[in-house]
Amino acid sequence: MLKLCTKPESFLIGRNAMNSERQHTELDLSDLYRDIIMDHRRDPRHFGNLENCSHHAEAYNPVCGDRVCVQLKVNPETRKIEKQAFEGEGCSICMASASIMAEEIEAMSVGEAMERVQTFRDAMQDKLPSESIEGDLQALMGVKKFPVRIKCALLPWTTLKEALEKGSKI
Numbered sequence: 001m002l003k004l005c006t007k008p009e010s011f012l013i014g015r016n017a018m019n020s021e022r023q024h025t026e027l028d029l030s031d032l033y034r035d036i037i038m039d040h041r042r043d044p045r046h047f048g049n050l051e052n053c054s055h056h057a058e059a060y061n062p063v064c065g066d067r068v069c070v071q072l073k074v075n076p077e078t079r080k081i082e083k084q085a086f087e088g089e090g091c092s093i094c095m096a097s098a099s100i101m102a103e104e105i106e107a108m109s110v111g112e113a114m115e116r117v118q119t120f121r122d123a124m125q126d127k128l129p130s131e132s133i134e135g136d137l138q139a140l141m142g143v144k145k146f147p148v149r150i151k152c153a154l155l156p157w158t159t160l161k162e163a164l165e166k167g168s169k170i
């Protein structure tokens with residue numbers, strides 16, 4: 001039985017992530033954005049492990065110390081995401097991004113989720129206007145002012161993409 005997301009070094013990574021959080025306390029987001037991000041940070045949606053997931057991937061951002069594991073249960077017939085969960089440790093931006101992502105992709109098809117990853121990535125990298133992003137995810141658009149943190153916001157999404165792509169080959 002494959003045990004996911006329980007690597008012993010995660011404690012160390014957690015400490016690193018907390019240190020880097022302290023270094024970035026100057027992160028100057030508007031109050032509204034900060035509230036949304038801190039709400040997801042405090043109360044992450046769909047946090048935990050999925051039993052019998054069909055898709056999973058893990059990724060690590062050495063710049064900040066963020067680690068994310070994404071697990072999905074995709075219906076093989078309808079290709080819809082029936083359940084989703086994430087685990088990991090890292091800065092507020094990364095954990096909030098993962099939590100918002102887990103809410104966003106609820107009941108999406110694999111194709112829809114892949115499109116959403118692309119849209120979010122393009123918006124974060126200024127290939128699309130920030131206005132093309134709605135809901136809580138809009139709060140992460142403020143992170144664009146801090147190029148070094150863009151990776152933190154994108155990590156859960158690139159991990160989701162990897163999970164979806166790997167799964168489709170099985």
Ligand code: ZN
Pocket residue numbers: 061064065066090091092093094152
């Ligand atoms: Zn980070």
